[in-house]
Amino acid sequence: MPERSPGSRPTIYDVADEARVAISTVSRVLNGSNEVSEATRSRVQDAIRKLQFQPQRIARNLAQQSTTSIAVALPSATSMFFVEMLKGVKDALRDEDIDLLLCNLGSATPYQTLQRFLNRGAVDGLLLMSLPIEGDVAEQLLAFQAPVVLLGSRHQGLDALWWDDREGAQMATTYLVEQGHRRIGLISAHAWSSNAAPRLEGYRAALDEAGIAFDPALVAAGETTKHAGYSEEAGAEAMEALMSLDDRPTAVFAASDVQAYGAWSHVRDAGMVVPRDVSIVGYDDLKLSRFLDLTTVTQGMQQAGHQATQRLLHRLRSSPSDERVDVQLPLSLAVRGSTAVETA
Known part of the structure; x- marks a missing residue:
């Protein structure tokens, strides 16, 4: 086939030539088919990266008017944390004629799932939530021929809105001190x-x-691995371990609200009362936490989802050369009834 002119976009034919395979083989790789050997798949993927190839986004026209579509890729579509952020996305798109797609990355192989999704190239913009960017995925995102905004992670060259988790945990623990x-x-x-x-x-x-010695016995994670331990079950399991210590804690900082819910449940089932017997602080400030009266670190997930979506909309309407943004999102502490002064 004729040589590609300088400056033109690489095509699936160029990838096939570079990898020395048939076009149908490239198509199978792009669609995640298992009918390709690992050696061939690796050769095709190397060619894709070398040529910085991205498939043409799906053309959808009605009476000559194209419809814009954006995707939100996230580790879990059912986690309350991500549901809060999706509310903000929905609010930002309320008056927009834009299709919204969800890519549930899962927790087992999120990077492979994301790569398969990117290879399809079927959206005009991507909002990626809470996935550290590294390796081949970073290369693909930087070469993706559509705007990309990160929420909850950072990478040079991409728009990013993120929280400082160290700062939030220090804030919660300092309050208990x-x-x-x-x-x-x-x-x-x-x-x-x-x-x-x-x-x-x-x-x-x-x-x-505060001059308090670190005791590793006071750090616990539940046995349940769902959502990497950010679950009610894991919170209850970890709280059981902590409250079984001979010198048990008078206060517990849970690294997420859902863990705090499980911890509180264990305390109640053990015949104890929060905060009389133990104070509990969470992290996230989910809507439910306000009704349960949980002291927690507020991340403003709904506002963050709204802000990140607005940034993606701006990208869709602006020049690709616009300067990237790197925004640290604010954290605060919502003090409620699950904590009390230690008087012992």
Whole structure:
């Protein structure tokens, strides 16, 4: 076939030539088919990266008027945390003639799922929530021929809105210290969660600042692995371990609100009362937390979803050369009835 003119977009034919395979093989790779050997799949993917190939986005026309579509890719479409952010997305799109697609990345193979989605190239814009950007995925996002906005993570060259998890955890733990607590537990997520390490660091920083020795026995994660341990079940399991200690904590910081719900449930089932017997602080400020009277770190997820979507809409209407934004989102502490001054 004729050589591609300088400056023109690479096509599926160029990828096939570069990888020395048939066009049908490239198509199978792009669609995630299992009918391709790993060696061939690797060769095609190398060609895609080398040529920075992206498939043409799906053309949909009605009476010569095209419809814009954007996608939200997120680790879980059912988690209350992400549901809060999706409310903000919906609000931002209320008056827009835009189709919204959801890509549920899951927790098992989120990067592979995202790569398959990107290879389809079927959207005009992408909002990616709470997934650290690294390796091949970073290359694909930077080469994606549609605007990309990150929410809850950062990468140079991409618009990003993010929270400082270390700062939030330090804020929560410092508050408990100020209430007179010296024996403070932490309910953590599992280590593979991108939020686990910075929230542990913030917890330890607050203890160190107060002159309180770090005790690893006071850090617990539940056995349940769903949502990397950010679940009610994991919160209850971790709280059971903490409250079984001979020198149990007088206060517990849970690294998410849903963990705090589970922790509170265990305390109640054990015949104890919050905050009389133990104070509990969460992290997120889900809508339910306001009704349960949970003290928690407020992230403003709905506002964040709205703000990130507005940024994506701006990208769709502006020049690709516009300067990228890197926005640290604010955190605050909502003090409610689940915490009390330690008087012992």
